[in-house]
Amino acid sequence: MHDNHVGELVDLLELERLEDNLFRGQSRDIGTKFVFGGQVLGQALSAAQRTVPDDRVAHSLHAYFLRAGDIDAPIVYSVERTRDGGSFSARRVVAIQHGQPILNGSISFQVPETGYEHQMSMPEVPAPEDVEAMPALSLEQLSRLPEKTQRWLGKDGPFEFRHVWPRDELRPAKRPPYQHIWFRLTAPIEDTLALHQALLAYASDFHLIGTATLPHGISYLTRNMQMASLDHALWFHRPFRIDEWLLYSFDSPTSQGGRGLARGMIYSRDGQLVASTAQEGLIRVRPG
Structure with a gap:
């Protein structure tokens, strides 16, 4: 049974x-200034999924964010059926708003098969039940933030996050560039792998580039901070359920030139590596 937030998100995807290879998606205002990048990723994957044979499953997605998305306008997704081979299908997706591309993406699908297997082990962290949920900001703390940010932080979303090493985003301390966060959808959904993948594409944009801010004592709430995702890569390795606990393990190898690089590995609770991510983002403090 979906709760309202989860049902809204499933509907969004x-x-x-509109046509064989043309789709239209709406936007959800979650309190970010522009359309949340994960929403465009999830919808682009959903559009591509609708154009491939039923026996093929997404295994990789690579995308560039080109322009900030307008929350008040729909997004049109144009899918190019680049290739359908014996085992793999390739799709190119362009997300368009106001006549201009806001995202270019390439997505590859494969007929599931067996092969050699190995994976890196899941980090040893406390179970999600042993990690406290982040306390909500007080009304006094919220009142000092911009109205959009108040909405972002002051409402329940469709995902629950539990930070193994929480930090105060209003007064961030400097610390090494890695973190672990348990997350899951807050209500159960149908057992369709394509939907779970689209929802993971959505969630994979949370906290990723923020990992590159950890050594610098800054956060997205720092005054005059400009942060934006520039590109995003996502690889699906094994089946999973997004309505069960997943561990998102992040690191950031480098920041330079106004950009930070962050990587993530996503594990199921039983230690299976189900997906990997990488993202470069803009991290810039504007003068004044």
């Missing part, structure tokens, strides 16, 4: 088909 179920795009309207």
